[in-house]
Amino acid sequence: MDIDTKSSGVGTSTGQGRAPARGVALAAVRGLALVPICLIGSVLCFCLTLVSVALVPIGIGLVTTPWVLTGVRAFADRRRLLAVEWGGVRIPRAYRPLPKDANPWARTFGMLRDPATWRDFRWLPVDMTAGTVTALLAFALPLYPLEGFAIAAGLWRVLPDGYWYGFVRVTDQVSALYAAGLGAVVLLAALWLTPRLLHAHFRLTGAVLGSGQGELAERVRVLTETRRDAVDTSAAELRRIERDLHDGAQARLVAMGMDLGTIETLLEKNPEKARELLAQARRSSAEALTELRELVRGIHPPVLAERGLGDAVRALALRMPVETEVAVDLPGRAEAPVEAAAYFAVSEVLTNAVKHSGADRIWIDVHHAEGALRIAVTDDGKGGAAVAAGSGLAGVERRLGTFDGVMAVGSPAGGPTMVTMEIPCALS
């Protein structure tokens, strides 16, 4: 009887009612789910990898290895996902990218040269042993006490004489009660241990599967991506500039030259016509200048070159059809590329706000803190702005990414919308 009170005391002593019990049950179920995954998956992956790699010298392996290793990676990825979802453990993924159309030879050896492949391979035996055991324990610990309670409740009668429950030899009701007592102790331990065991399982996975270089590899991957973005955007920009010059100012100058040539011949014969053409030539030159001015503004706004980011943003605000307040606190100037990126980001965000938000006021705040340029653009519009793929804001995000900058958009329905940007940089 006192066991009952004891066990009921367990529930309350944790002081959270049934919540830990539910947590333990959940961990146990997850542990149970993990056991077959660990065992079957790892053993299968391990054996297939061994066989496949062993068959490389006779050629079969060349075909099978990429398949098998891709499977192993998929399996490992699945487990990375579970580690995040169930255990909150982030395991970085750092496989080298493979060319899609590479021949089997290149693919096989490319994969085999990747240290991540060998990390996967090292992890499989660990997973099928220690990984399985931790998962199994997480499941078995909360279950085992139930047997003890069942024995005390009368199961001992049908069990063979001298049945061992843990280290208790069950022979009669008294020893069966001892078994229940032991079960209660185990249950107590399980309440504390089970979630930790499951977590330990994921930590183990992370320790072997993730590498010390994972962070670095992740960084390299990000850098590669942003560099590609930067190269792409600048190439597109150059193409645009080339086209604008070719079709605009250049064409106008050609026309002007032709007009001037005609004027030369007409000066004597037909001064009236020459005067007409002169006026036309002057118009052409004015138009060419206007176009060049627009183009220059798109490449690097003159105010930015002359005054820096603060005043460039002020000048931008003055051009807005919406009342825009600017607060700038910059003790120095950032590097020109950073300034330009920040300027165009602000410009894009403002354009967005004017076009879509229906705001009648916008506030811009620019300051430098903790080694980063921080810009906030707030409008009192209707909200609902999102960084959808292909939208202007997504472009801003990419552009800032080149400088390790980040952007966050807070825009609840009904507003206000606040776009914050941060670009790490030093001021001079």
Add this chain to the structure above:
Amino acid sequence: MRVVLAEDLFLLRDGLVRLLEAHDFEIAAAVETGPELSRALAGLEPDVAVVDVRLPPTHTDEGLQCALEARRARPGLPVLVLSQHVEQLYARELLADGTGGVGYLLKDRVFDAEQFVDAVRRVAAGGTVMDPQVIQQLLSRRAAADRPLERLTPRELEVLELMAQGRTNAAIAGRLVVTERAIAKHTANIFAKLSLEVSDDDNRRVLAVLAYLDHGR
């Protein structure tokens, strides 16, 4: 009339010198850097300065800064600022002291010699000359949120635009091919509709209109 000219591109400087000399201006100095300009403005006491915004050695807005500094030292010193691009921000800074004798034009306006020389003369006389582009920007921005502007007739808007650029009633009348009396009536209407103080002084009028367009008062 003695002019100090600051422009770093030789071709343009040379062209401006010849243009101004052809119109009976005396070129006191034609310089190409900020420090040279500062010295010329302080030492030569010109009647008017024609200054490019961007000058060596810094290639920032050195010309503008030198001009503003010279005007602080000698309030009302007539300065006509030229630039490849016009910014309301710079226009504001030039107008800030409210003493007139200020011009701000795109370099392209030099193409029209008559207009340009007229602008130099008006600035030298203490008037205010603003580039049509600045006025256009101000107008379009105000029009987006401004009730009184909506009440102006298209003709009145035209007059307002020319007035904001710093033209006199006579000049506006010539431009729109109407009598000066008609323009006077238009301006009176405009000032009534925008609830601005009427003034006989041409430049005070321009400054009032510009202040209205810039700040809505």
